[in-house]
Every structure is written in structure tokens, then in C-alpha cells.
Amino acid sequence: MENFKLIVTHPGGAHKDDLLACCVLLAVNPSPIERREPTAEDLDDSDICVVDVGHEHKPEKRNFDHHQFPRDHEPTCSLSLVLQYLGVYEDARKFCDWLEPAEWFDCRGAKDTAKWLGIERDIVTKLNSPIDVTILRRFARESRLDAGSPIWELMKMIGDDLLDYLKNLRSRLDYVGETSEVWELNNGSGLKVLFMPRTDPLPTEPSMGLGRYIEELDPDGKSFVGMIYPDRRGDGYGLSRFNDDLRLDFTKIDEATDVHFTHASGFIAKTSATNMARLRELLEMAYVEELMK
Template sequence: MDLKIVSPSDSPDFMTIQLIVTHAGGAHKDDFLACSLLAHLHGVPIQRRDPTEEDLANPAVCVVDVGGVHDPQQKNFDHHQFPRDAPPLCALSLVLQDIGLYEDALSFCAWLRPAEWLDTLGPNETAKLMEIPRAALGSLNSPLDMTLLNRFASHTELDSESPVYQVMCMVGEDIVNYLRTLRERLDYLKEHVQYWTIETDEEPIQALFLEQRDAISEDPSFGIYAFIESEGKENEIQATVSPDRRGDGYGLSRYNDSQRLDFSQIESHEDVRFAHKRGFVAKVSTKDPAQLKELLKLAVVRVVS
């Protein structure tokens, strides 16, 4: 397996971190993910045990989800000593804050807030906040969750030779890269998107258009949903038009599954390579903005009075 583990000297927030300490016993999502971030950034061993006073006083040792201290300068990231009415921050939140990614993670990682609630408030309160039945929480778990947490919990020490540690570094790397590249993409989109108004016989359709450019050729649609939400336009946009990653043309998509558009209505059009039978997406060959607008107009669902 080719795996790059970032050494301390490569870390963007350089510090000579030597060790990560977290609690023994059962593992939870917050300590697993917090340690995954730190393992990716520093490439040092993880020990699952109670920290010593020397660990807590040593800024070269990251103490995670145990120890009763939150002190980022000393790399201590525990939340259990916070008062009952404190914001629902878990160990993962504290590590994300320390590496400067918490606000973006809270905005763009839908899984973070429920993870905080579950770890700090418990399953009953979490289910209420998520507005789902308590029993539904168990349905959201997968064999991936159970296997990774159980394997992590079964070790007293993990290092770069451990398959579990290697997976943790991958998880941490993906979270960090996603958040850092997403911020770059949001800045790019702010400069380059266009908002189209498509006139219809009823209310106009609002669409977001992104032109094909080399800078976004690998994943042209990345960040579009997050951008729309960050701009507060989630209740205005009905469609997105972005370069097709799989072909030379554009993809037309319903935003938030807007029922005002049904792209199966244009499946026979000469410019349409593919239109999903359920109407939520189409792939087209044309690059002409006027023709793209016309295709959007043809896909509008007309209400029968």
C-alpha cells in the first residue's frame, strides 16, 4: 500500500508532536476522527491509556478526549469538564478549532453537528434535535462505523505499521483536503458563476451557471451546493448548469430536487446525450449559453390548470 503519512516537519501547523494519547476502552466517532486528523498531520503513534501529568504538561503530546483539560497551547483537547450548559463541543470540535478548520467544517460537513450532539448530549436529545425517531439513529450506523471503531478500541497502541492507523490517516487526510480545497473552490465560484433567470409562462426559473475552465476540469461540480448555501440562495435556485466531467458538454441538474424541472422532457432533443427517466439530470453536448437556457426552459414542468 502506498501511503503518505505527513511528518511533523511537513505539517502546515508545524510543531514537534511526538505522541497522541486518548482514552482506553470503548471508542467513539469523536475521538476516532480527532485522532485521525492528528495522525495525518503529525504521523506519530497513538496510545490508548490515561494521560499522566507529564503528558498534559508536554506540548509535544496531544491528549485527546481525556485528561479533563482543554488547552490548545499544550495540545490538550478534552471537553468532559465543560459545564452542562456549554456549547456541544466534542474532542473532534476542539482539534478542528486548533487547526483552523472548525467553522468551515460546521458549515459544510453535515455530519459534524450530529456527532457533537451525540457525544455531548446523548442519543435521545440528538434524535430530538435531528427531528427523527430515537430508533432511527441506529439505522444510520453501518458496518464501516462498527468495524473501524471496534478495531481502534482493540488496540493499546497504533503506529504507521498498523492497517487501522493507515486508514485513520486516510480519513484525516480526506477531511483536511476536502475543507481546504473547498474553501479555495468557494472563492473561485464567487468570481466565476453566473446567475440565469429563465422566463416561463409562470414564475421564472433561477439557475446557476459555471463555465468550463481548465482550473476546474477534474471535478467541475465540486462545491456548487456548498457555494449556493454559503451565499444564502438555497431558496432561490432551481437548477445548476456545470461542465460535464464525463464528456464534452454540460450537465443540467435540479437543485434540491426542484419539481419545477423534469429533464426527461428533453430526452429526444438533438443536443441531449442522456436524460434520466426520473428527470433530475441531463447531459447535453451544446456549449452555447443561449441553447442551454432554451433546454432549461423546455424542461420546465407546466402546471395544468
């Protein structure tokens, strides 16, 4: 457990990186936040976290600024540094798809980030949310935030949820790795699906983490086309595409007597079948061969 007494970050306009860095720190050690320029004493005091200000990255003193890094440094923001310090940065980069764009946006700006993403500059602005705007504006106008303040409490919730997500997902992936099976389609295509058997107790969301686990098995995303997992609403199984791969179309099994639901777009189906041979058969029936030519 971390033990510090205060978080200091810069005054004026707030950005996602400094706000989220403070959120994560609140989750590990709820502390007051002061938005001001740090003093030399602050920077030298390891009981004070200095975030996104101070021109110093010294995690041993809990100083997390990136503005002194050279221009060609890999995009790294204050949130990156805090996540590195807590030992969860690698998992965050793997499992939080928003993190790398946030690093780019903070370090390179909207124009370069849009170019890196391969989109037009105006699309970046169109993705802005009033949720982001309000939280950042309300955070920016405070000089000090303490427990009980609505913004402080919301920030702690955000930090709690982020760290819980990373911790629980990693545990879930370890469990999936121990429990699941990789099936190869019996049609010569070489394509695979991930099968998650029914367990007792059944997880609240049986499909959680399956896609992320496949990404670890197959970083290129070319071998796997689907997932099979226990239906949390019944005794059967759910069948779904992986990354919406069109080589599986579950509308093709809509007429099967043991299939009680297929989405009109073909990306998911539900079956009462529990026999593995039958589940494999349904997969073969849903396969779209012409897309392989």
C-alpha cells in the same frame, strides 16, 4: 506544520469523536497513539496531544477535552476542539453534514440526538455501519498504535482525506465564485440557476462544489433550482436540479435533438448544446410552472 511527539487518548471504549480527532492529528503530524489515562506531565507538555481525556481544554498545550464543559454547553466534542485548533472548524461545519450530528450524539446521546434530528430513536441505530463498528472496536482494543499498524495507517488516511476535502473544497469554491455566473429564468418566477462555463484545463469533476457554493449564496435554499456545468464526457453541458427541486423536470426536454440523455426521474440531463442562449432555452422548457401556484 504541527510538531508534537505523541497523542494520548482514553483507554476503554472508543467513540467517533476521539477516533476522528486522532485521525486529524495524524494527518498534520504522524505520531504514535497511546490509549491510557494522561499524567500531569502529559497535560503540561505541549509536545503531547491529550485528546478526549484529562478534563482540560488548553489548545496552547494541545489538550483537547470537552467533558468538563457544563451540561448546557453547545454540543462540542474532542473533534470539534481539534478542528478549531487547526482553523478549519467553520468550514467543517459548513461542508461536513455529519459533523453536527456527531457532536450531538457524543454530547447528548442517541435519544436527544434523534429528537433534535426529528426522527425516531430506533432510526439512529439502523444507520450504524459495520465499517464504524469494526474500526472503533479495533481501535479500542489497542493500547498503542504506531506507523505500520493497519488501524494507524487507516486512521491517517481518514484524516488526510478529511483535511484534503476541506482544503480543496474551499479552493474550489473560491474558483467557482470567480468563474461562474448566476442566471435568472426568463419566465417571471425569479428563480435562478448557477452556470459554470467550460475552462481549460477542465476540472476532473466540473460539477464539484457547485451545490456548496449555491448554499453560501442562498442559505435559505429558496432562490436556486438548478446548475449547468461542463460535461466531462463530452463537449456539451450537464443540467441538474439543485437539491432535487421539482420545479425543474428534465424529462420535458427528452425529445430535443441536442439532448442525448435524461434520467427517468428528471433530475439531470446531458446536452451537446454549447450556446448560452440554447442552454437557457432548455432550462425554460424544463420548468414546471404548476408547482409555483
